[in-house]
Amino acid sequence: MAAIQVQCTDSRSTRLLLELFQRNADGSGGTLVRQGLVAAGTAITVDTAADQYLVVSDFGDGAGKSVDNW
Numbered sequence: 300m301a302a303i304q305v306q307c308t309d310s311r312s313t314r315l316l317l318e319l320f321q322r323n324a325d326g327s328g329g330t331l332v333r334q335g336l337v338a339a340g341t342a343i344t345v346d347t348a349a350d351q352y353l354v355v356s357d358f359g360d361g362a363g364k365s366v367d368n369w
Contacts, residue, residue, distance in 0.1 A: 303353055306342035314338050316356040319345060 307315045315337040320329030329352065336358070337343055345353055 300349070301347050302344050303347060304342060304344045305337055305353075305355060307337045307339045314358050316358050317343075317345060318354045318356070319347065320352050320354065321348075322350045322352065 305315065305317060316334065317337060318334045319332045321332050322329050332351065335343075347353055
C-alpha cells in the first residue's frame with residue numbers, strides 16, 4: 300500500500316480531480332473505484348493498494364487535462 304499526498308497549490312487552478320482506479324486482473328486498463336475534487340489551498344492523502352493507480356487532472360480552467368499519474 301502507498302499513501303500519496305496531493306495538494307492544489309497553483310493559483311490559476313481552482314480544483315483538481317482525483318480518480319482512483321483498480322487494475323483489471325489481466326493488468327489492462329482499470330475500473331474507477333472513487334473520485335473526488337481537491338480545492339485550491341487544500342491537501343489530501345490517498346491510500347492506494349499495489350493494484351490501484353491514481354490519475355490527477357486539472358479542472359481549474361474546465362479543460363480537464365491530465366496533470367500526473369501514480
